[in-house]
Amino acid sequence: MEMSDATPTPAAYTPFPAAGNIPDADREDLRRHGVLMTSMEELYNWGRSNSIWPLQFGLACCAIEMIAAATARFDIARFGAEIFRPSPRQADLMIVSGTVTKKMAPLVVRLWNQMPEPKYCIAMGACAISGGPFKQGYNVLKGIDRFIPVDIYIPGCPPRPEALLNGLVQLQKKIKGEKLSGPDAARFTRADVPSEFPIPEYGAHDLEPTKNPAVWTPPAPPSA
Amino acid sequence: MSTPPLSSLNPQLSTGSVPFPFAAALPGPSVRAVHDQFHGDLLEVSMGPQHPSTHGVFRMVATLDGEQIVKLKPVFGYLHRNHEKIAENTTYLGSMPYTDRLDYLCSMSTNWAYALTVEKLAGITVPDRAQYLRIIMAELTRLVNHACLVGFLFNDLGTSFTPLLYAFREREKIIDLFEALSGSRMMCNYQRFGGCRVDPTPEWLETARVLVENFPRFLDEYERMLTGNEIMLARTQGIGRVTPAQAVNAGLTGPVLRACGVDYDLRKVDGYGYYPRFEFRVPLGDHGDTYDRYMMRILEMRESVKILTQAFRDLPAGPIMDPKAKLRGFRPKAGEAYGRLEGPKGELGFFLISDGSPNPYRYRVRPPSLINLTLLEDMCLGHTIADSVVILGSIDIVLGEVDR
Amino acid sequence: METVEQLRDRLLARFPAAKIELVTNPSAAAEHSLLIDAAHGRDIALFLRDDPTLRLDYCSNVTGIDWPDKEITDITKTTVADPAGASGATKVVEQKTTRIQPGYLEAVYHLYSMALKHGPVILRLRTANRSDAVTLPSFTPVWRSCDFQEREIYDLYGIIFECHPDLRRLLMWYEFKDHPMRKDYVEPDDYEWEPTAHGAILEKAKANRLTSAPIAGDAATPGPGSAPPATKSSNTEAKP
Incomplete structure (x- = not known):
């Protein structure tokens, strides 16, 4: 077996984590010869992206579609995410499936804090994204991203199970592209980025505080 | 109790040294004093709102003596999304999509309950074909709800999902029909004041008829797996019993009430819609325990199949909307109306007060799931904490309706 | 079943001191109701439940209403x-x-009979005002189905039901001070500008935009959790 003697220049470095900086074309060539080359980072991301354990945590209507995604027809097990864990300590992914009320919001944040890193959050459905049809409600939190960072937003009311699967695939893509070291390393590898977030308290009229400015800033209105 | 609980062996585990965060929030009569030295301290356990077997964000605070429940208080409001307040600021028709999200497993029935009330308030009539279509949709919804409920109940019994997979297989077929008709899988938004929104095609009706024809076969398969199951019998018979007098006084409705032997089905009592034209029986239980509540669901599904077969046979041609019904700019006269129907979970009522404006002055939902929970503590007392999960599952709640 | 007028007359004969009025319902439903005074409320409720010709053993629905x-x-x-x-x-x-x-607060009870299968009989009770005299007798000792519903009305409207066994807030948290279903309740204003808002929300958002501090400046200072927003743009299904 002969190795390709083309040494990659730094300019040929691709964002995709390549093993030993060998170009993808060469690795593909090697693969056809029966040699698999990979990097620790790639192997690690490949493994964890294909065995995401979601938290078994349903809030409202979207939870039924989440269950439907887990049943025979849509079968989320094809994507390695069928093991719904009832305990946040064992979960990698929180699917916020449904309306987050102000009474529920502190508990969602608490569950998020209890999950170990690396952890990811999917806001499933219009309510979890922004309050959705219930936005006018006095007890409805206008988007879970006011308190915890959200990785994937899945619009819909409720989103179809296919949409949830698509969101899961997007998340897998994101995980596969994460760096484990270097200046652009993933969030969970950095010591300066918190993995726990302050839990809002029940106030006399509203949650206190109503949002976490470190996580969320309101969208800027158009300058006009 | 043969073995002393852990807390009596290890004084550090006793609840006295560690203040429990929820203890202060729950005043009420104190539980009975415990003298027996083999009994440890009472332990307060908060189940939910994130718990795999509380069917959503329901929470119950159980006080345990060993494994036995001596006090149980449900805590609500984790899905209180202000349906009633929003509806007061929305037009009558604008609230229809919100009723989908009330009981999100049976949106067709909730739609109908709301449409029924507005029709009662404004005196709108409904054409024949729409009446039949409503019954078809409501009974298909009942099939979905009861099949899923039985699946969830067995999930609570510890069968880890398998019966639920069968139930969801059938659910998907019916949900496909709803989607073909209304454009949405779950949130059908199908009923209108004075009729229905879309007329099903003959192909749709034929598909639905074949589905209903095959449904008893699914029920047979389901029952063969579940009904005689030894674990199921051991864990449900005699568990969570309710007497008929208790049930009536506590306002239980639906299959939970009929499991106690009280003959009260609004399809027969009120005879709303065209139900008096249909032949069906109302199954009644005898013991009021979890097993009877399970059997009610199975038997009601069989009766629903009978109703559906008659409906497909007799479905008349004609318009599906009352030509006089007005959807835009709908302003009923001042007054009030309370309309109710037999939803899959019990008596689903709407109480509307109109002041002549386009929005209701007061919009109230009578949620069967919430009121059926009134007796949850009585059902659970003396049973183990594992049984409380099964009892809760047999009551059949949907949190969107409990908290609204 | 007897008509509401007959029932009122029978109740007046049975409770001469009570004040019982007929409240007519002009809508097509034409279900008239009886307004009874709070002092005799519990006695009348017990009578309705136990009277052999009525036997209203089932209280279906309890509604709170705010009339400012x-x-x-x-x-x-x-x-x-x-x-x-x-x-x-x-x-x-x-x-x-x-x-x-x-103004006053009102509680409406819809009573049916499961034994005799008739109904409804609608009872209304009114408080003296909306601020300090908001007490009504609880019907939970008569019909247990009122338990959660009266708690809900206490929570959302602020009617205090006397002799309720467990009168706590049902839906909102215990620290909450307001009664949000009242007509004059002002909800906390936490609407921010968003591109797809409509109607009333857009108006509120516009008002907030004028009063709130410059928002673009906040986004420039990276907080400790600023990594996730950076990844949002890479998602195909990013928030609009």
Whole structure:
């Protein structure tokens, strides 16, 4: 077996984590010869992206579609995410499936804090994204991203199970592209980025505080 | 109790040294004093709102003596999304999509309950074909709800999902029909004041008829797996019993009430819609325990199949909307109306007060799931904490309706 | 079943001291209700439940309603002699007086009979005002189905039900101070600008935009959790 003697220049470095900086074309060539080359980072991301354990945590209507995604027809097990864990300590992914009320919001944040890193959050459905049809409600939190960072937003009311699967695939893509070291390393590898977030308290009229400015800033209105 | 609980062996585990965060929030009569030295301290356990077997964000605070429940208080409001307040600021028709999200497993029935009330308030009539279509949709919804409920109940019994997979297989077929008709899988938004929104095609009706024809076969398969199951019998018979007098006084409705032997089905009592034209029986239980509540669901599904077969046979041609019904700019006269129907979970009522404006002055939902929970503590007392999960599952709640 | 008028007369004969009024319902439903006074509420409820011809053993629905203070303009027409006094013609003088009709909170009970399968009989109870005299008798000792519903009304409207075994907030958290279903409740304003808002929300958002501090400056200072927003743009299904 002969190795390709083309040494990659730094300019040929691709964002995709390549093993030993060998170009993808060469690795593909090697693969056809029966040699698999990979990097620790790639192997690690490949493994964890294909065995995401979601938290078994349903809030409202979207939870039924989440269950439907887990049943025979849509079968989320094809994507390695069928093991719904009832305990946040064992979960990698929180699917916020449904309306987050102000009474529920502190508990969602608490569950998020209890999950170990690396952890990811999917806001499933219009309510979890922004309050959705219930936005006018006095007890409805206008988007879970006011308190915890959200990785994937899945619009819909409720989103179809296919949409949830698509969101899961997007998340897998994101995980596969994460760096484990270097200046652009993933969030969970950095010591300066918190993995726990302050839990809002029940106030006399509203949650206190109503949002976490470190996580969320309101969208800027158009300058006009 | 043969073995002393852990807390009596290890004084550090006793609840006295560690203040429990929820203890202060729950005043009420104190539980009975415990003298027996083999009994440890009472332990307060908060189940939910994130718990795999509380069917959503329901929470119950159980006080345990060993494994036995001596006090149980449900805590609500984790899905209180202000349906009633929003509806007061929305037009009558604008609230229809919100009723989908009330009981999100049976949106067709909730739609109908709301449409029924507005029709009662404004005196709108409904054409024949729409009446039949409503019954078809409501009974298909009942099939979905009861099949899923039985699946969830067995999930609570510890069968880890398998019966639920069968139930969801059938659910998907019916949900496909709803989607073909209304454009949405779950949130059908199908009923209108004075009729229905879309007329099903003959192909749709034929598909639905074949589905209903095959449904008893699914029920047979389901029952063969579940009904005689030894674990199921051991864990449900005699568990969570309710007497008929208790049930009536506590306002239980639906299959939970009929499991106690009280003959009260609004399809027969009120005879709303065209139900008096249909032949069906109302199954009644005898013991009021979890097993009877399970059997009610199975038997009601069989009766629903009978109703559906008659409906497909007799479905008349004609318009599906009352030509006089007005959807835009709908302003009923001042007054009030309370309309109710037999939803899959019990008596689903709407109480509307109109002041002549386009929005209701007061919009109230009578949620069967919430009121059926009134007796949850009585059902659970003396049973183990594992049984409380099964009892809760047999009551059949949907949190969107409990908290609204 | 007897009509509501007959029932009112029978109740008045049974409870001579009670104040019982018929409240008519002009809608197509035409289900009239009985307004009973709070002092005799529990006795009347017990009577309705146990009377052999009524046997209203099932309280289906309890509704709270808020009727805020209403300004009513009375127009009184008085006929006065024409001051000119030419032909004895009279002149109609309209006198407008405005008065405040005091508001009240109301609880409506829908009663049915499961034993005799008839109904509904609708009872209404009204509080004296909306601020300090908001006490009504609880019907939970009569019908247990009122338990959660009365707690909900206490939570959302602030009616205090006397002799309720466990009167706590049902839906909102215990620290909450307001009664949000009242008509004059002002909800916390936490709407921010968003591109797809509509109607009332957009108006609120516009008002916030004028009063709030410059928002673009906040986004420039990276907080400790600023990594996730950076990844948002890479998602195909990013928030619009």
